[in-house]
Amino acid sequence: MRPRTIFLLRHGQTDFNVQGIVQGSGVDSSLNDTGRRQAAQFFAAYGRVPFDKVYTSALRRTHESVQQFLDLGLPHEAHAGLNEISWGEREGTRITMEEDAEYRGVLADWGAGRTTSRLTGGESPEEVAARQRPVIELLKARNDEQTVLVCMHGRAMRVMLCQLLNYPLSCMEGFEHSNLCLYKLEFTGTMFTVRNFLDVTHLSAGKNAALTS
Template identity: 25%
Template sequence: MVELYVVRHGETSTNKELRINGSITDQPLNENGIAQAENLKNIINISKFDAIYSSPLRRALKTAEILNQGFHNINKDSRLVETNYGSWDGIKLEPAKKKHPDAIDEHNLVTDKYVNYAENGETYEHVYLRISEFMSDMTNLGDKKVLVVCHGFVQRAFFKVVTNIPDIVNVLQPDNLGVSKYITDELGNYNLVYYSRINNID
């Protein structure tokens, strides 16, 4: 059985400015994002984890480095990068929502319709595929406790892959440094324990 703890990175300037924060927008953590990661570092006990995986993007990798405290080698995995929003990467949400209301929902989250307007945007189905592949690899680790640092939509994609929820619009954005816990077994079964907690991480 693998216990998988999936963490969203700390805050960036583009998060604060309500911009679309994809894989092209490789922003560092801001001061608040660093403080968020430091706070979670004091809540979790990294010495009880067997491995840590991270998206190679700066905001995720810095979050992972703070949480890791030099304890493990950080496994950088490109399957964990945020969605590539193409020409929409880095743009402000509000103007995009006014121009293309079907592409931004009432929670200010980008819907799968955005690919109708953004050049070279990655489909959500492709994100689900790479997260499914990552989860499949996790089932082969044996009895391990694993920390995964990734991104907002990617964490929502984990939820969709595990629960098979029909529409990701029903999965809200996790908080920065929100932790979701999943349990996998060698048969490839996944179970959600909790989603986007910032306290009571067990």
């Protein structure tokens, strides 16, 4: 069987990203002007890829990031299982390592393998992984979908990559992310392999084109 290709994309920039405010699954924000430009740059780079399906979370910032692909009439499914982790009572607030002892403690727990730890009222990585698994099984089972685009969120993407590549969730900090970054994976039917890691060349190409035009 020919390997299938998964384009795993983080959503574009929002005003909350710029302000350092956590969004989580409970904050349904839209892209800002920069995020919309990033989405357009990604479409300019990959708009001719013959995607068989577009998957997004249930949150609008992922839909808006791939709207130009949806406007082509590509089949689309939104799954709440792809939503960002819930940060509980802290959603919509600014969290920093320097100022927030609870946040520091939870991240330390996760790195030490205590991945059932969570912020007050929020989700643990184990809970996020559990709700992602049905979506992962769909991706694995749909052999007719040779090339798919999946748009989701930073922390949830880290959890997803750990699951796809058979890493413990304690390793998720190793999967860096930025707005509209791409991880391109191949799936052989038995295993996933990363072909592009934290790829943002589509964004720099857009900037260079703007500088020379």
